Amino acid sequence: MLWYPYTQMRQVSELPKMVSGEGVTMHLEDGRSLIDGISSWWAVIHGYNHPVLNAALLTQANKFAHVMLGGMTHNPALDLAAKLVSITPAGLNHVFFSDSGSIGVEVALKMAIQYWKNIGYSGKSKIISLRNGYHGDTFKAMEVSDDSDFTRAFSDVLTRGFILDIPTGGFDADAAQVKEATDALEALLQQEHQNIAAFIVEPIVQCAGGFNIYSPLYLKAARDLCTKYNVLFVFDEVATGFGRTGKLFAAEHAGVTPDIMILGKAMTAGYMGHAATLATTAVFDSFLGDNYEKALMHGPTFMANPLACAVALQSITLIEEENYLQKIARIQAIIREQFDTFSTPAIVAKRTIGALGAIEMKDAACLSGFKEFSQQKGVWLRPIGNVLYLMPPYIITEKELLTILQVMKEWIQQIK
Numbered sequence: 001m002l003w004y005p006y007t008q009m010r011q012v013s014e015l016p017k018m019v020s021g022e023g024v025t026m027h028l029e030d031g032r033s034l035i036d037g038i039s040s041w042w043a044v045i046h047g048y049n050h051p052v053l054n055a056a057l058l059t060q061a062n063k064f065a066h067v068m069l070g071g072m073t074h075n076p077a078l079d080l081a082a083k084l085v086s087i088t089p090a091g092l093n094h095v096f097f098s099d100s101g102s103i104g105v106e107v108a109l110k111m112a113i114q115y116w117k118n119i120g121y122s123g124k125s126k127i128i129s130l131r132n133g134y135h136g137d138t139f140k141a142m143e144v145s146d147d148s149d150f151t152r153a154f155s156d157v158l159t160r161g162f163i164l165d166i167p168t169g170g171f172d173a174d175a176a177q178v179k180e181a182t183d184a185l186e187a188l189l190q191q192e193h194q195n196i197a198a199f200i201v202e203p204i205v206q207c208a209g210g211f212n213i214y215s216p217l218y219l220k221a222a223r224d225l226c227t228k229y230n231v232l233f234v235f236d237e238v239a240t241g242f243g244r245t246g247k248l249f250a251a252e253h254a255g256v257t258p259d260i261m262i263l264g265k266a267m268t269a270g271y272m273g274h275a276a277t278l279a280t281t282a283v284f285d286s287f288l289g290d291n292y293e294k295a296l297m298h299g300p301t302f303m304a305n306p307l308a309c310a311v312a313l314q315s316i317t318l319i320e321e322e323n324y325l326q327k328i329a330r331i332q333a334i335i336r337e338q339f340d341t342f343s344t345p346a347i348v349a350k351r352t353i354g355a356l357g358a359i360e361m362k363d364a365a366c367l368s369g370f371k372e373f374s375q376q377k378g379v380w381l382r383p384i385g386n387v388l389y390l391m392p393p394y395i396i397t398e399k400e401l402l403t404i405l406q407v408m409k410e411w412i413q414q415i416k
């Protein structure tokens, strides 16, 4: 029997069964069709069954589908690494591939902790992270994620580091709001920096933890503080990377380069799991030596899978050649325009950035029954807790986007 994710299996009823996809539409076995409002966990940015991505996949499959990266190399891996270096913030010059966002985070934290050892520091192994942060489901990723339904069963075995609040005030917070949060960071760094390897954040938007948006000023200030106190700054762009926040990478809102950055999800456009952990030359160089002692001892079987690399390269080409950032700006404008017309006392906050919109409701009960309602209306959306959100594929038409927003509105407006 198939075991489903984040699911109380005793409560599983019959699930919609997808048999094919086209554009933003998922076709089901029972003849119904659903518009995907969340890009299959934020990955399927070009929609389903994209002919150009299919062709890239088949072309590579006809050469070789996989080869180990240990002791062997290949062009899809070399080309994708070079491409990622050229499009990410300047200074991230080295790329380590792995098979999922969570593993990309594990690799980043291993890099950060070993970096300090390699350059002769001892004891710098703790990690700072942010309240409501989410970085994946493997153990170290859970340790740097905030305590939540995702981690609770393991709270007695997780070794926690330090946790800080994001600044209040959203993207446009004023200097005073940001200062409160940066003062807290500086106070912690002053006291504990000799024990701290890294500060990990989801830059600009915390996704699974409730779609909380915060100011780029915080990232700028935190960048300076991390440098001042000898702590690596790590950006987890697994959810925000490849355009979701309106810039190709969320780091660009702040104009800073982290020491380590993790990409996943949309990198392979939903075709297969893959992730990349990028590092600066300073981090990379610390791993150089005459033996394995200083090397990065990590190597997932499917790292740099040629099919994944070929699709990722083609996906980036589409983003660049078909001016996706303009499409995303248009999606943002439509979401904002429509959200302005949503009004009920049950709404606590509306948050939008790029191709992402989230409505925080006063409690999760407000959204009970929503999934079934939206499916009846031909739309695929899955609230997280008390937050109803959309993160559509970037190829969505205005009509399809308005259909999703109308379904959200219909539900929200009838809540007393």
Ligand SMILES: Cc1ncc(COP(=O)(O)O)c(C=O)c1O
Pocket (backbone or CB within 6 Å): 100, 101, 102, 103, 105, 134, 135, 136, 137, 202, 207, 208, 236, 237, 238, 239, 240, 264, 265
């Ligand atoms: C910010 C962030 N980091 C890491 C992950 C984990 O990625 P994966 O599910 O590919 O392991 C996620 C998944 O939602 C995420 O949102």
